[in-house]
Amino acid sequence: MLIQRLSIIGVGLIGGSLVRALKRVGACGEVVGCGRNTANLQHAIDLGVIDRYDTNPASAVKNADMVVVAVPLGTMASMFATIREALFPQAIITDVGSAKATVVADARQHLGEHLPRFVPGHPIAGTEKSGVAASFAELFENRRVILTPLPETDSQAHAKVTTMWKTTKAEVVDMSVEHHDKVLAATSHLPHVLAYSLVETLANMETRTEIFRFAAGGFRDFTRIASSDPRMWHDICLANRDAILQVLGEFSTDLAQLAEAIQQGDSQRIENIFTRAKTARDQFNG
């Protein structure tokens, strides 16, 4: 069996879906869930996602050969500090955080002798929904999981985390921490910031009620991600602040130029921008 005892710290959409995918193919033995909300943990047991729960992270990781830390980025440091002493000496630790530089810094500071068996990870999957009730075994199929191993990362630990994610039918890709954070700022973090900001703007308009009444499918798709968990995205914005501000700055400059073209009635420039964007978007499959 790939994993004898799996400890999941944070049993939500991602952690729950990972366990479901592993259990489906018998890739793991006992699964211990950890969190602060016992109702949620009990629900995870009722759903058959976890076998038992423990609200104390230190005891939840005891004897686990694989520990998946799926907590908000802002609580990663204290979680590492809490579990460090209790970790099995050969335990492999990984996370699912959406930004990697801060998690790596937290691990370096708090995981001590366990650092070589910590493999930073990020599954590029999810929906605007949260919680274990929304989890499903197929979430990672044909999705990509990015691992950002460190110079000191143990190759066997790296291989095992790779195998774990491949078992969920995801494609696993290695990348540097810096590169991950830059790419994700552009493709995921900035769109979320824009969606939240747009809905905030519209919600503050006088015509708010009618605006939502007359919104069509394009608007629905465009703003769906604004239903994502505010606390999680708050943490991501702070954790990946520099990369997000960088690409947000580039976007703001481009948007101001487009606004200027509209203001000036510069047909050619407007149509060029729209045509280039359509071409790029059409090349992106899906």
Add this chain to the structure above:
Amino acid sequence: MLIQRLSIIGVGLIGGSLVRALKRVGACGEVVGCGRNTANLQHAIDLGVIDRYDTNPASAVKNADMVVVAVPLGTMASMFATIREALFPQAIITDVGSAKATVVADARQHLGEHLPRFVPGHPIAGTEKSGVAASFAELFENRRVILTPLPETDSQAHAKVTTMWKTTKAEVVDMSVEHHDKVLAATSHLPHVLAYSLVETLANMETRTEIFRFAAGGFRDFTRIASSDPRMWHDICLANRDAILQVLGEFSTDLAQLAEAIQQGDSQRIENIFTRAKTARDQFNG
């Protein structure tokens, strides 16, 4: 029969879907399609959408009791001028333009004695796809169609256009021209401008290839509308310039404030914005 002879100027997604919906319930007799692309018009005949075509708008509207002008906003004025002399004296004319003030100005200038039977309209439906091949009879079901009748609009013409759209199972709502343009700038035009601008920004980044490779479902939904027809959206931006620039300005101010909060690590402000936006988006059904 509701409509004896229907003339559709511009046989694309909207015009094609309207005809399909009307034919499905036997609400119209002969349908004459008009456009510049004969291959597209022949395709519309092959699909059973139109019965015959005429590339000359003046002869295409001859003897039609209902004329639907579904051409880009930028060609509305010249189309009105072209058909005016050929229109049947009792012909009812409507359009499907995404902005209404310019269409109304064009109609006032070019439709002459036919103005009282012109009923400005806008079905709030569509996809990022264009063309008659993408048309389907169910496009308007449970969607809203906004009509912006003028003080001089004939009540029978207004009633007939209302009935035509109700026949497609759409909900028909009347609104002032100015109000329509303001609401649509916020819910449709601004999101399209942002989607085009974001894809333009990302397409210009060094990491372009990887950005699209590692984009997930949220990005896909968020940028889908950037695949919309560039020429059509160019026309909309110029036609509804003032309302778009107004709401774009409000958005840019809000976005700059959010960027500032991220820059300063102002946790409370970031979380408040995200939470308000999530609440507003969650209240919007869908």
